[in-house]
Amino acid sequence: MLSTLIYRSQLSDSVTPERVKALVEHSSIKNAAAEVTGILLFDGQHFFQVLEGTVDNVHAVFERICQDDRHFNLIELMRDYAPARRFGHAGMALFDLRDYEKHTVVDALLKRVTLNDERIRHDRVVKFLRSFVEGRDKETFIGIDPASHWTLTTPLTADVQPSWQPQPDQRCEFALQPIVDATNRQIVSCEALIRGLHGAPPADYFSQLPESERYQADLYSKTYAFQLARHLGLGELTLSVNLLPMSLVMIDDAVEHLIQQIRLQGLRPEQVVVEVTEDEIISRFDEFQFAVQQLKAAGISLALDDFGAGFAGLSLLADFQPDKVKIDRKLITDIHRSGPRQAIVLAILKCCQALEITVIAEGVEKIEEWLWLEGAGVRYYQGFLFARPALNALPAVSWPVRRPK
Numbered sequence: 001m002l003s004t005l006i007y008r009s010q011l012s013d014s015v016t017p018e019r020v021k022a023l024v025e026h027s028s029i030k031n032a033a034a035e036v037t038g039i040l041l042f043d044g045q046h047f048f049q050v051l052e053g054t055v056d057n058v059h060a061v062f063e064r065i066c067q068d069d070r071h072f073n074l075i076e077l078m079r080d081y082a083p084a085r086r087f088g089h090a091g092m093a094l095f096d097l098r099d100y101e102k103h104t105v106v107d108a109l110l111k112r113v114t115l116n117d118e119r120i121r122h123d124r125v126v127k128f129l130r131s132f133v134e135g136r137d138k139e140t141f142i143g144i145d146p147a148s149h150w151t152l153t154t155p156l157t158a159d160v161q162p163s164w165q166p167q168p169d170q171r172c173e174f175a176l177q178p179i180v181d182a183t184n185r186q187i188v189s190c191e192a193l194i195r196g197l198h199g200a201p202p203a204d205y206f207s208q209l210p211e212s213e214r215y216q217a218d219l220y221s222k223t224y225a226f227q228l229a230r231h232l233g234l235g236e237l238t239l240s241v242n243l244l245p246m247s248l249v250m251i252d253d254a255v256e257h258l259i260q261q262i263r264l265q266g267l268r269p270e271q272v273v274v275e276v277t278e279d280e281i282i283s284r285f286d287e288f289q290f291a292v293q294q295l296k297a298a299g300i301s302l303a304l305d306d307f308g309a310g311f312a313g314l315s316l317l318a319d320f321q322p323d324k325v326k327i328d329r330k331l332i333t334d335i336h337r338s339g340p341r342q343a344i345v346l347a348i349l350k351c352c353q354a355l356e357i358t359v360i361a362e363g364v365e366k367i368e369e370w371l372w373l374e375g376a377g378v379r380y381y382q383g384f385l386f387a388r389p390a391l392n393a394l395p396a397v398s399w400p401v402r403r404p405k
């Protein structure tokens, strides 16, 4: 099967124009041998390459290209399949934008397309090429520092709060994970993540419960999270707890119970955030809306968790606007290298900005992910990069710091 891959990248400072020419000649020979065709656009600073060939061969070439330190900020823009090659000539041609007058460059580029077909006008690959040549892609391009320019502060063990021993009758425990404002080096909130006894995975806890007790157990378990917050002296820090939306609907007086438990542990409803995922909301939206009104009336905030992972996505926001949206880790992982993820997250940010919804990026594990998200305007983060969840304790945070030059 014929596959197509497009990426863009930036030339490393140390690479001279002569070396680019040599690189193209060498690559062209290698591509011809692997029956990989395509084009490499270059504007003196940025590369934009189309690779076409069998899935395996394109993948192998791209793997090597990704490892190459002659360029950086490499972003994969598209992977697709096609009935025929757009660039049928063997090897790889270089198209240097600087060799053309601005108004002739698109036509000159289109002349290189060997596919003689009307459909080429609507072809995504050609649209991508035009966008690069016309500089339209710059609107969404966020260049980041190499990760090697950054390091992390080591958390001091002394920072870790004393852990708390669970009660003898407790059937589940909680691990706390901070949500941080990395620029201001502040923990703004922490999420209480449910665990089985001795930190066993949450599935172990839920699987031993009969289906009929699920919602009750979910709701009542939060008492332990509030107790933990009190014992650790979280003060004014916001505490996020996860709830199945139906726990608020199926259990009588669920919201009153929650508020009572919050107050009993010396917390204020205003410092509690209830996190729900979108899937259960959409199946019984009206009933859920009623519970939300009660929560909001009591001062509790709402966060939409794992946003982007479910079925509703942006359309849910048309009917229901939470205070916070937590972007799912699947959209965050390797975002610095993925054009599609970047486009989706930028759209979420734009939408949430217009609706004054706070955005939190979840599952941030790499410096590069954080750097890209910072560039895009995200302010709040949760993930292993900053702190792993700690059982019955609030862990200290590692902060990114720029290495001295």
Ligand SMILES: Cc1cc2nc3c(=O)[nH]c(=O)nc-3n(C[C@H](O)[C@H](O)[C@H](O)COP(=O)(O)O)c2cc1C
Pocket: 009, 023, 026, 027, 028, 030, 031, 040, 047, 049, 061, 064, 065, 066, 067, 068, 070, 071, 092
């Ligand atoms: C912008 C850019 C584009 C490249 N394109 C190709 C390519 O199309 N085909 C290829 O084999 N190598 C390409 N390379 C070079 C590879 O990264 C890698 O250096 C080369 O494939 C290794 O060849 P070797 O195993 O013969 O040393 C490119 C490098 C850069 C920086």
